[in-house]
Amino acid sequence: MKKSHQKKKEILSPGLRGRIWIDGAEGTFLGYGRIILLEQIREYGSITKAGKSMEMSYRHAWELVDSMNRQAPAPLVAAVTGGKGGGGARLTEDGEKAIDLFWKLHADFQTFLAKEEKTLGIPKIKTGKRSKN
Amino acid sequence: MKKSHQKKKEILSPGLRGRIWIDGAEGTFLGYGRIILLEQIREYGSITKAGKSMEMSYRHAWELVDSMNRQAPAPLVAAVTGGKGGGGARLTEDGEKAIDLFWKLHADFQTFLAKEEKTLGIPKIKTGKRSKN
């Protein structure tokens, strides 16, 4: 099992940071973690394996998929139970489009952050490690 | 006590959303909640009252202030103990500058979100309420 998308390592370099996501009728519809999950489902063909590859409980992974499917006009993930291998999950065409859309947004956002950080400077940050007092 | 900045009401309209913040050596240095807290401290001259106005425990408010002061080259909040009224807290010049800087970033970010939402459409969202199945 590939481990390219396990837990954030909590990178700690000073600077401008941010997150973007798309809200739906119930709250978050698409965000960074959900997109990674979709990509892992595409790779493994299984919610179980996708979740494990991200060190995410099956329950959480399933809830995210369910949330996306319920808020989208048509499901992003099609899951089947039973059958050969017990079933599985695959991305729909809309699922693929969601991934593409989000990465476009993400790229624009990274550009925005870099430009903003340069123009506004973000000057007032202590660079060294913290001192006790 | 004014209540203009109590708890978020969790607005739920579909669309592009996001948050930005500035990281320091220990993690978050400046973010939306911290800026509001700074403004409330400026208004009330007290960490205690500022925290209460945001329905935030004094402990939490103090930790945020401490975190900002430790990560900044010079304190954003100057607190004094004792004296008439028991003491208090006021913003430093750097504290004022932090507020200004963040709101500039915030304004640019809102503009970015609006523009991005328009150009990329954000099409695949169910508008009506959720159905059980």
Place this chain on the structure above:
DNA sequence: ATACGTAATATAACACAGGGAATAACGAAA
């Protein structure tokens, strides 16, 4: 019919961030 591995769902156990209480320190003013 049986086996198999996953989806789907329910229940129990757990971790921990944060709240609240309690206490000490503080120093100007009366």
Place this chain on the structure above:
DNA sequence: TTTCGTTATTCCCTGTGTTATATTACGTAT
């Protein structure tokens, strides 16, 4: 020297969100 309200600090405890575990449903292939 007493009072007063705040800052500063510690400790306990609980709510809640998460994980872990268990159970059921499912359907194709053998």
